Each structure stands twice: as C-alpha cells, then as structure tokens.
Amino acid sequence: MSLSRCLLAFGWSLGLLASTASAQDATAAVGVENAWARPTAAGQKVGGAYVTLKGGSRPDRLIGASAAIAERVELHSMSMDGDVMRMRQVEDIEVPAGQRVELKPGGLHLMLMGLKQALPAGTRLPLKLRFERAGELTVEMSVRAPGEAASGGGHQH
Numbered sequence: 001m002s003l004s005r006c007l008l009a010f011g012w013s014l015g016l017l018a019s020t021a022s023a024q025d026a027t028a029a030v031g032v033e034n035a036w037a038r039p040t041a042a043g044q045k046v047g048g049a050y051v052t053l054k055g056g057s058r059p060d061r062l063i064g065a066s067a068a069i070a071e072r073v074e075l076h077s078m079s080m081d082g083d084v085m086r087m088r089q090v091e092d093i094e095v096p097a098g099q100r101v102e103l104k105p106g107g108l109h110l111m112l113m114g115l116k117q118a119l120p121a122g123t124r125l126p127l128k129l130r131f132e133r134a135g136e137l138t139v140e141m142s143v144r145a146p147g148e149a150a151s152g153g154g155h156q157h
C-alpha cells in the first residue's frame with residue numbers, strides 16, 4: 001500500500017483531484033484533468049478535444065468517449081508521415097499506473113464527429129470518458145483556443 005500512496009502523492013502535483021478521493025484510498029482510479037476543446041464555427045462538423053489522463057495505482061485504458069453535442073467521439077492519434085500529418089482512429093489509449101498521458105494538438109486527441117452545434121470559446125460542455133477499469137467519468141471541457149491552453153493553471157470552477 002505504501003507504494004501506491006507514494007505514486008499518488010507524486011502524481012497529484014496540481015491537487016485538482018484531491019477533493020474526489022480521500023487520503024485513505026489505497027487504490028486510486030485513473031483521473032482526468034485539463035479537458036478542453038477547440039472552438040468551432042457554425043456548420044463545422046468536426047472538432048478536436050483534449051484531456052490529460054492521470055494514471056491511478058493500476059494501469060487503465062481509455063476505451064471510448066461521448067458528448068451530447070456530437071454524434072460520436074473517436075479516439076485519434078496523429079503522426080508525421082514525411083511532411084504530412086496523418087490522423088488515425090485508435091481503439092484505446094493506455095494509461096500506465098502513476099503516469100500522465102496528455103492528449104494535445106498534434107498528438108493523441110479526441111475527435112468530436114457530427115457536431116450538432118457550434119462550440120463558442122468560453123463555453124463549457126460535459127464530456128464522458130469510458131475506461132476499462134474505472135468505468136465512466138464525466139468531466140467538463142472548456143472551449144478555448146489552443147494558445148490559451150492551461151495558462152496560469154487554467155482551472156476554475
């Protein structure tokens with residue numbers, strides 16, 4: 001148990017999840033922070049969304065996502081193929097124990113497909129994430145331009 005405590009303390013440098021888990025938890029589940037989505041214009045059908053996944057005391061795996069404002073949400077990876085950025089759907093995203101996996105522009109991301117409305121900057125929308133072990137977690141993503149990501153902590157309630 002002391003090892004998992006140690007990993008917990010190490011991983012929670014921002015302390016954003018401290019309120020959702022008590023200090024007595026010997027096994028911490030995966031956590032999610034810094035959820036955000038790019039603003040989109042009316043008529044735009046796809047958008048990118050990003051989160052930082054924080055590994056718990058055991059490995060977990062992001063296996064799906066959904067949002068009311070999109071027909072579906074896909075997990076994508078992005079990589080350079082010569083000079084061309086290629087995007088590809090992936091089945092799942094591994095979250096190793098005690099480690100952070102940052103979804104971000106140019107890398108792993110969530111793709112909001114079939115957007116039903118524009119996403120104006122400054123709004124907040126619920127996003128559901130499904131994990132193999134932890135089950136379903138709902139987080140609030142804030143819509144903002146990539147340049148504003150995480151400046152000054154960027155987390156408000």
Ligand SMILES: [Cu+2]
Nearest residue numbers: 076087110111
């Ligand atoms: Cu994509």
